[in-house]
Amino acid sequence: MFSGLTKYQTPHSGYHWDGSDRRFFEGWYYRVTLPNCGQTFAFMYSIEDPSGGKPYSGGAAQVLGPNDEYLCRTFPDVQKFWASRDVLALGHWGKTNLNTQPLYLLPTEFEQHIQEGYQVTAKINQGIIRDPATGFYCRWFYEIQPIYGWGNQNTFQQSTAGWLSFLQIFEPGWQILMAHGLASGWIDWNGKIYEFSNAPAYGEKNWGGAFPQKWFWVNCNCFDGEPNLALTAGGGRRGVLWWMESVAMIGVHYQGKFYEFVPWNSQVQWQIQPWGRWQMQARNLNYEVELTGTTHLLGTPLRAPTTNGLMYCCRDTMQGNLNLELRKISDKKSQSILKSQSSLCGLEIGGGSWDSSWHSS
Structure with missing residues (x-):
């Protein structure tokens, strides 16, 4: 059921918890954008302190729906969470008439037996959650055909944070699971x-025992007239062994090729307003990229794992405007390869101290 993905599976697709009772979280993010109606659905799944019995032990499913509306359900029982160490596959059962150990179910069985919960793999995303206070609910099932992981097409995929991410030097770790794919199915939004x-469609994850102090994120794979283009960019202050560092990266997949701008091969600069404007520039020996994301919308507060459990600490919109330009550098001159825009870009800021803009390089 999880086969056929070996070469195209990204590193870190499996579950990272080592079974110890140190502070630990892992989170997964799936998104599907519906260009016909200009709406986006983002599904966020998380597990914290899976050894159980801790103040923050438990899981959650959050959905950011049409017009940035929001729904969240917690699943306190860590015993009803399951995940594969080897491939991208996980789930959490809430209400169910099954008394067995949780595991992957055929989609029809899931629908029959799970009244509340979710399950996801590299190929499907399925679930149902309900807010008992309002009766508001979301039910979903779609299948996914991956196109880009994180790297050039048809080659082995790479770690988002480079080879050092295998050594758990960085906390938290971050991996784009699928920079671009195609989703087919349905979502019942109340x-x-x-x-x-x-x-x-898009997917990413993060994990670790420490939490970023502050971060920003820009993501889009639904551009005007460019069906084969995907952008993920972000940055933050995170722990490296015993110090904190500010890092940022930009990744562009376009027409089968991956353009990577990361601290060890490029100069990356950013100017991020507390809300409303995200600007980044990066340059390496062969290419340069520039992007500007803007929004007039207020955005929606979302929960994220923190030192003190799942808390409202980030703000998102899925209806941001984005301008992106990629240029090739030769003989010290630059020539534009790509100029594109979108009005369905995901924009996020998170963490503390956003009372002034953040400039860095």
Whole structure:
């Protein structure tokens, strides 16, 4: 059921918990964008302190839906969470008539037996959650055809944070699981059913025992007239062994090729407002990239794992505007390879002290 992904599977696709009772979280993010109606659904799954019995032990599923509306459900029982160490596959059962150990179910069995919960792999995303206070609910099932992982097409995929991420020097770790794919299925958002075929899909994850102090994120794979283009960019202050560092990266997949701008091969600069404007520039020996994300919307507060458990500590919109330009450098001159824009870009800021803009390089 999880086969056929060996070469195209990204590093870190499996579950990272080592079984110890140190502070630990792992989070997964799946997104599907529906260009026909200009809406996006983002699904966020997390598990904290899976050894159980700790103040913050438990899991959650959050959905950011149409017009940045929001729904969240917690799953306190860590025993009902399951995940594979080797491949991308996990789930959490809430209400169910099954008394067995949780595991992957055929989609029809899941629908029959799980009244609340989710399950995801590299190929499917399925679940149902409900807010008991309002009766508001979301139910979903879609299949995914991966196109880009993190790297050039048709070659082994790479770690988002480079080879050092294998050594757990950085906390938290971050991995783009699928920079671009196509999703087909349906989402029932409180009675309104969205059906879609070959809609742009995305997936990423993070994990660790420490939490970033502050971060930003720009992500889009639904550009005007460019179906084969995906951008993920972000940065933050994170722990490296015993010190903190500010890092940022930009990754562009375009027409089968991966353009990577990371601290060890490029100069990366950013100017991020507390909300409303995200600007980044990066340059290496062969290419340079520039992007500007903007929004007039207020955005939606989301929960994220923190030192003190799952808390509202980031703000997102899935309806940001984005301008992106990629240029090739030769003979010290630069020539534009790509100029594109979108009005369906994901924009996020998170963590503390966003009372002034953040400039760095």
